[in-house]
Amino acid sequence: MxxxxxxxxxxxxxxxxxxxxxxxxxxxxxxxxxxxxxxxxxxxxxxxxxxxxxxxxxxxxxxxxxxxxxxxxxxxxxxxxxxxxxxxxxxxxxxxxxxxxxxxxxxxxxxxxxxxxxxxxxxxQKARPPTRGADIHYILDLEFLESLTDNVQKAIQFERKCLCPQCKGTRAQQGTMPQRCYSCGGSGTILIRNNSAFASTSINEQMCTECDGYGKVVKNKCQICTGQGFITQTVKENIKIPKGVKSDQVLRKESCGNVGEQGGKNGDLFIKLKVKDHPYYSRNGNNILSDCKVSISQAILGGRVKVETIHGCVEIDIPSGTNDGDVKKLSNLGVAKDNSRYRGDHILTFKIQIPTVLTQEQKNIFEQLKLLDCLTEEKPFDTSNLQY
Structure with a gap:
């Protein structure tokens, strides 16, 4: 020996x-x-x-x-x-x-x-090696137009574990220091002997219950954090929203999560974005989609109308003979592609509005139109005089 x-x-x-x-x-x-x-x-x-x-x-x-x-x-x-x-x-x-x-x-x-x-x-070995702090996950709601606008900042508020300002993580009352644990000798672990009738004696290592694995015992606990080494605070962070973000996209702020233990690195803050629906616009990739309402006369005769886009108001031509559901592409009026100068398109879908209430004058006009439709309607081909 x-x-x-x-x-x-x-x-x-x-x-x-x-x-x-x-x-x-x-x-x-x-x-x-x-x-x-x-x-x-x-x-x-x-x-x-x-x-x-x-x-x-x-x-x-x-x-x-x-x-x-x-x-x-x-x-x-x-x-x-x-x-x-x-x-x-x-x-x-x-x-x-x-x-x-x-x-x-x-x-x-x-x-x-x-x-x-x-x-x-x-x-x-060192008792309780440095441990990275836990990450924090936050869901942030965005208006549709906010997700497409540059230089948008949103203030969020959440709870975070922070280093105790009094003991600085030592867990001990100010002016005192933790003492080496005599049960484990400062290693944070103890040895347990396991006996078996069918196998040889083995020695296993377990966390010391006297010091909870820290290797040091705090006799006079910090009154601010009650001996935990950290406190929970409500904090505020300003989040810059990149232009063109999509719903369910996740932003990361490094080291803005919960504080680490034993000098370990802080966790991260993850912000998951939820873009709200817009009453007029919708989005498909980098393209913006919207409906364009046109009257019966505009659909038949054509014309010009003003259309709102995310880049401002533009005037477009409605082709004569436009049918309900026809589409028109407004090039380069969509969302920027990966913050470049190239943008998607604005896709318009024409929706013909059928009036439900008519004035007498409008009724007379439609009656005349109906009569004209009957006069110009093609007659079916007469096959009675055909010889076989």
């Missing part, structure tokens, strides 16, 4: 938990790197912490004690040498392998090699 944990703490094997704690506190204070400038203080402090982690936990201590540790290292060495000699004798005489005593010692050696390797890695 490489290390005698009892010797490291300077206590006998029969020491109880209070004696173990007393010895640890005394040595930890003496060899803490912050108060001891000796170049070996850090290594000594890690050894002390390692020993305390094992001996202060009943399950880990029993596992340690059950692995055949002897206070007399010489005895172990003699046993080992004897086993080796015995093995050599068996090999020379045609026997197989080492004796049971040798194998048992070899198993113990492997166990403590695993212990040493585990603790060396564990002491290098």
């Amino acid at each position: 490489k290390k005698n944990l009892y010797s490291i703490l300077g206590i006998p094997k029969s020491s109880d938990l209070s004696e173990i704690k007393k010895a640890y506190y005394k040595l930890a204070k003496q060899y803490h790197p912050d108060s001891n400038p000796s170049p070996n203080s850090k290594q000594k402090f890690e050894e002390i912490t390692e020993a305390y982690e094992v001996l202060s936990d009943d399950s880990k201590r029993k596992l340690y004690d059950s692995c055949g540790y002897s206070d007399d290292a010489t005895e172990n060495e003699e046993q080992y040498e004897g086993d080796t000699f015995e093995a050599k004798e068996k090999t020379a005489s045609g026997g197989k392998g080492f004796s049971k005593k040798r194998n048992r010692y070899h198993d113990y050696e492997e166990v403590f090699q695993d212990f040493d390797s585990f603790f060396e890695q564990k002491m290098k």
Whole structure:
């Protein structure tokens, strides 16, 4: 075995938990790197912490004690040498392998090699590594014309987790600092031994419940954040809306989400846009769609009408003989393509308006038109005089 944990703490094997704690506190204070400038203080402090982690936990201590540790290292060495000699004798005489005593010692050696390797890695680990803050998702309603206009800014308001202005994330009351957790030695985790009747003993690592994985214990909690390290605030952000955005498009503001933990990066703010319907316009890609109402006389005779577009009012020609549902394309009067100078089109659909209430004069005119329709109506082809 490489290390005698009892010797490291300077206590006998029969020491109880209070004696173990007393010895640890005394040595930890003496060899803490912050108060001891000796170049070996850090290594000594890690050894002390390692020993305390094992001996202060009943399950880990029993596992340690059950692995055949002897206070007399010489005895172990003699046993080992004897086993080796015995093995050599068996090999020379045609026997197989080492004796049971040798194998048992070899198993113990492997166990403590695993212990040493585990603790060396564990002491290098940091409790609660930096964690990125959670993202915030917000839905923003936009008017139809706002989505097509340049330099539009919208003010939004939402709740966000922010770093506590009092303790700056330390979780401790102002003027105090968190103390290293004695249960886990500052690693944020503890070892749990699992025994099985069908498998060998295993050691699992779990989060320390004393410090919640932080590696430090706060005795005097910050009164502002109640020891959480952050507070929830209602904040406002001005969001610049790019020209030509579409419904369900998502904007991202980096690092405007919830604050990260243990110095981790803040999350992001994601704004999902919802463009409202317009009573006159609709959109298909970069094209703007709208209806153009025309009277019966305009549909028959043609004419000129004014049409509202997103770029202003324009005057267009209505072809004579226009039918209901005919379309007309107004080129380059749609939405800009990817903020370039090229734009989509404005597509007009003609809708002929049929009057439901007529004046007497209008009725007379339509009666005359009806009479003219009858006079000009083509007669069916007479087949009575055809000879076959």
